[in-house]
Amino acid sequence: MLLDKSILELLTGYKNKSIDPVDVINEAYGQIDKYSSKLNTLITVRDKQEVLDFLKTLDSSLPLYGLPYILKDSYATTELRTTCASKILDNYLSPYDATVHKKLKEAGAILIGKGNQDAWGHGASTENSDYGMGKNPWDPTRVVGGSSGGPAAAVATRMCAFAIGEDTGGSIRNPAAWNNISGLRVTYGRVSRYGCVAYASSMDTVGPFGKTAADLAIILKVIAGPDVYDGTSAPHEVPDYNLELTKTPNKLKIGIAPEMFGAGLDQEISNNAQDFASKLAELGHQLIDISLPVAEISDAAYYILAPSETSSNLGRYDGIRYGNTRDLFTQESMRRIMVGTYELSSGYYDAFYRKALKIRTLLIKTFQKAFEQCDVILLPENPIMPPKLGDLISDPLANMLADLYNTPVSLIGSPSLVIPSGFHKNGLPIGVQLVGKKFSESLLLGLGHQYQQVTEWHTRSPQL
Amino acid sequence: MTYQLICGAEIHVELKTKSKMFCGCQNDPFHAPKPNLYTCPVCLGLPGALPVPNQKAIEDTILLGLALHSQIAKVSKFDRKHYFYPDLPKGYQISQYDQPLCIGGYLDTSFGRVNLTRIHLEEDTAKLQHATVNGQSVSLIDFNRSSVPLMEIVTEPDIKSPEMAKEFLKGLRDIIRALGIADCDMEKGGMRLEANISLTKDGTLPHYKVEVKNINSFRFFANSLDYEFQRQSEILDKGEIPAQETRGYRSTSNLTVSQRTKEDAADYRYFPDPDIPPLIIDSAWVSTIQQRLRKLPNQIITDLVSAGITESAAKIILQDPDMLTFITQVKILDPKSVRTAGNDLANKKIDYHQITPEAYLEAKKSNVQNQISANSQLEPLVRQVLADNPELVAQYRAGKTGILGFFVGAVIKNTGGKADPRTVTELLKKNL
Structure with missing residues (x-):
């Protein structure tokens, strides 16, 4: 398939006329037609003729010329409705474009659809969607992961050249690992959040999904940077991530915390992460034992801060605007709104919210200390393999525990790259997580690229 | 029984910055030619929109703080204040909770000093309009005012009388206008007043207070103090304690009416707005603002x-x-x-x-010249009028000074109305 090719190969092919972008778009629509409804991958698909017409208007010298992409349905777009996978916004057409979408459009990429997700980002499975439970393309009886499950599956099934997810507590990282693709949670502030329907504003990040770390580098260069519409976007200069890929040193210190490989972690996933570490050592990197006694407290802090913020962010869906009433919130969303409302109530703020903020500060300090000893921290991504559809939806606590390796990174605002690292004996893919200091995306992508140069896990796609 | 009035004021003032508090929309709700003209995703609270604070509004608030001797916060932040109302599209108002821009301060009146608790900055709400459309009563929302910068000045309970209240409020308004940061148009809601009123016998702060809202003039503010003094006195005289409640002022009947009691007081669930990084206010910034202090x-x-x-x-x-x-x-x-x-x-x-002042002075100068030459022309006319009316001159000299007006009129009449009355009066007095 043309869509098995990397972004660089596609762009080079477009330039020397060996590949016709129309063929790539046709191929993407072919995959969408075949699999999207079966797997509940996309919520809304753009009219193909409209896309092909738009292609004709584009300048072929644009950096992402003609590349078809999928956005998580949490991004405001003027072309397609923005539901955030909730019937509350079933008919909502945004009058403005999210900054990430605007930037991609201006770079020549073409939006062809909006991906399924857990409604409002509430979940790690895409089961909490009002548009059908997302199914895993590697095993449609299992969850696809989430909350950005749709965009991740769209990359895995070659419905697009790349996709944009949104990661608050692991929503890019978890489905990247369960779909055998690469996903990047960026440093908080690296990419503008303007136009991203807010879940937990202090942790929401906008990041890319792709087949390789190199693909992510190309997309990140386009979407990163300060934005006058987002007061939390960072002024830091945007490096040429693609050029930096090959400049990454091969003598990095890789920190591994034994606490993070304890109870609750699937043995095969644990072994896989160790194998991954050995591979990095083979490449010349140095493995270092570090201490990160954060697992329990970070999950607790995350599940206070995120519901508190979401209870506030969702207050605007009060039934007066957008045409639908509040009874359309899913059970999971209602749970988080209730919990958050309680935690912010007078008399409870100090007991919960303020304490969670203190834990957050403690986590930042703990990681700072760890980063004095190492350049990158290696963590497993998911403690478990994707459950069967519906198995955990009635067990919210188990779902929360699955975020164990994600929430600390979310709370400290660091970047984290997830890349494919092998397969479980059940045939499903496993991913690992490389966590860096703030604004170390270049380093993480470079390290991922090095690994992907000597391994072939990332080249596999699901046999549908 | 005699009581002493204790009153603290909360004053909301809409700043007249060019743009709104958290977006680039025009801040001109009172002159908008039609409703919902000055709106965008941010002040409509649309999904995904984010607030970015207006630096000018922050500086204007600090400016008032400097003028009123407040302490300027070194670190300040914005918080979300949650409540449900159709004119609040996000479900929360961005305000400041525990770290306002300005802390303390005071304004002196001839009745004594009024200390300030704080001055903070927030966003105004949209405006509801209850109307009849096609025979149906409907509520319409105009978002032109949504997210207009709103400054809140809170005083200590230092106001002791309606007269003191009036003088304080006028003084505050004059300062705000002199600083050029707001028009304080009370009729349109550009300045809105609330009073916290209680009575004491011995000067100590009692355990209750009555909040009076919807006051849109200094006179009404004073009236509400008078009314509450009377009402609360009667309750206290009976040995009871007035209910802790919010009351509304009715200007038509000049009284206050209960609106909300303590039991159903709102829990605003304040928390720091994660969309807006904390403000670090260093001394260099404050000095720059200080230069604007008129x-x-x-x-x-x-x-x-x-x-x-x-x-x-x-x-x-x-x-x-x-x-x-x-x-x-x-x-x-x-x-x-x-x-x-x-x-x-x-x-x-x-x-x-x-x-222009130049043109005014030029005109004045030529007038003065005309008058000097006119004086020499007027003098004979004045003498003529006096000579023509010897009886009246005698009456004037006997003390009937009211006759002067007749002389003035007569002289002016003789000049064909061209003489300056003041000059004529002076000349007449000289000659009488």
């Missing part, structure tokens, strides 16, 4: 008086920034003409929006 009303009056203007004229000039600019320029151009110009301004004899 002279305050009292100082302006003192300066005008010492420049030769009467105090009553100075007070009128103070109310109008354009008049103030005019007189300041006159002072520079021709200090000797300041007194006359001041009186002319106060008496609305100068169309100061049309005429």
Whole structure:
């Protein structure tokens, strides 16, 4: 398939006329037609003729010329409705474009659809969607992961050249690992959040999904940077991530915390992460034992801060605007709104919210200390393999525990790259997580690229 | 039983910055030609929109703090205040909870000092309009006002009387206007007042307070104090304690009506707005703002008086920034003409929006010249009138000074109405 090719190969092919972008778009629509409804991958698909017409208007010298992409349905777009996978916004057409979408459009990429997700980002499975439970393309009886499950599956099934997810507590990282693709949670502030329907504003990040770390580098260069519409976007200069890929040193210190490989972690996933570490050592990197006694407290802090913020962010869906009433919130969303409302109530703020903020500060300090000893921290991504559809939806606590390796990174605002690292004996893919200091995306992508140069896990796609 | 009134005020003032508090929309809700014209995803609270604070509004608030001797916070932040109301599209108002921009401060009145608790910045809500459309009663929302910068000034319970309240509120308004940060148009809601009122016997703060809202004039504020004093006295006289509640002022009947009691007080679930990073206010920034600190009303009056203007004229000039600019320029151009110009301004004899101070002074100069030459022409006319009316002159000299008016009229009549009455009067007195 043309869509098995990397972004660089596609762009080079477009330039020397060996590949016709129309063929790539046709191929993407072919995959969408075949699999999207079966797997509940996309919520809304753009009219193909409209896309092909738009292609004709584009300048072929644009950096992402003609590349078809999928956005998580949490991004405001003027072309397609923005539901955030909730019937509350079933008919909502945004009058403005999210900054990430605007930037991609201006770079020549073409939006062809909006991906399924857990409604409002509430979940790690895409089961909490009002548009059908997302199914895993590697095993449609299992969850696809989430909350950005749709965009991740769209990359895995070659419905697009790349996709944009949104990661608050692991929503890019978890489905990247369960779909055998690469996903990047960026440093908080690296990419503008303007136009991203807010879940937990202090942790929401906008990041890319792709087949390789190199693909992510190309997309990140386009979407990163300060934005006058987002007061939390960072002024830091945007490096040429693609050029930096090959400049990454091969003598990095890789920190591994034994606490993070304890109870609750699937043995095969644990072994896989160790194998991954050995591979990095083979490449010349140095493995270092570090201490990160954060697992329990970070999950607790995350599940206070995120519901508190979401209870506030969702207050605007009060039934007066957008045409639908509040009874359309899913059970999971209602749970988080209730919990958050309680935690912010007078008399409870100090007991919960303020304490969670203190834990957050403690986590930042703990990681700072760890980063004095190492350049990158290696963590497993998911403690478990994707459950069967519906198995955990009635067990919210188990779902929360699955975020164990994600929430600390979310709370400290660091970047984290997830890349494919092998397969479980059940045939499903496993991913690992490389966590860096703030604004170390270049380093993480470079390290991922090095690994992907000597391994072939990332080249596999699901046999549908 | 006699009681002492204790009152603290909460004053909301809409700043007149060019753009709104958290977006680039035009801040001009009162002059918008139609509803919902000045709106965008941010002030409509649309999914995904984010607030970015207006630096000018922050500086204007700090400016008022500097003028009122407040302590300026080194670190400040914005918080979300949650409540449900159709005019609040996000479900929360961005306000400041525990780290306001300005802390403390005071304003002196002739009745004593009113200390300030704080001054903070927030966003205004949209405006509901209850109307009848096609025979159906409907509620419409106008978002032109949504997210307009709103400053809140909170005082300590230092106001002791309706008179003191009036003087304080007027003084505050004059300062805000003099700083050029807000128009304080009370009728349109550009300045809104709330009073916290209780009574004490011994000067200590009692355990209850009554909050009165919907006050849109200084007189009504004073009236509500009078009314509450009466109402609470009667309750206290019976040995009861007035209920802790929110009451609304009704200007038509000049009384207050209960709106909400303590039991259903809202829990606003304040928490720091994660969309807005904390504000670090360093001394360099404050110094820059300090440079904008203009002279305050009292100082302006003192300066005008010492420049030769009467105090009553100075007070009128103070109310109008354009008049103030005019007189300041006159002072520079021709200090000797300041007194006359001041009186002319106060008496609305100068169309100061049309005429420049230079042109005014030029005209004045030629008038004076005309008068000098006129004096020599008037003198014979004055003598003529006096000579023609010897009886009346005798009556005047006997003490019937009211006759002077007749002489003035007669002289002016003889000049065909061209003479200046004041000059004529002076000449007559000289000759009588």
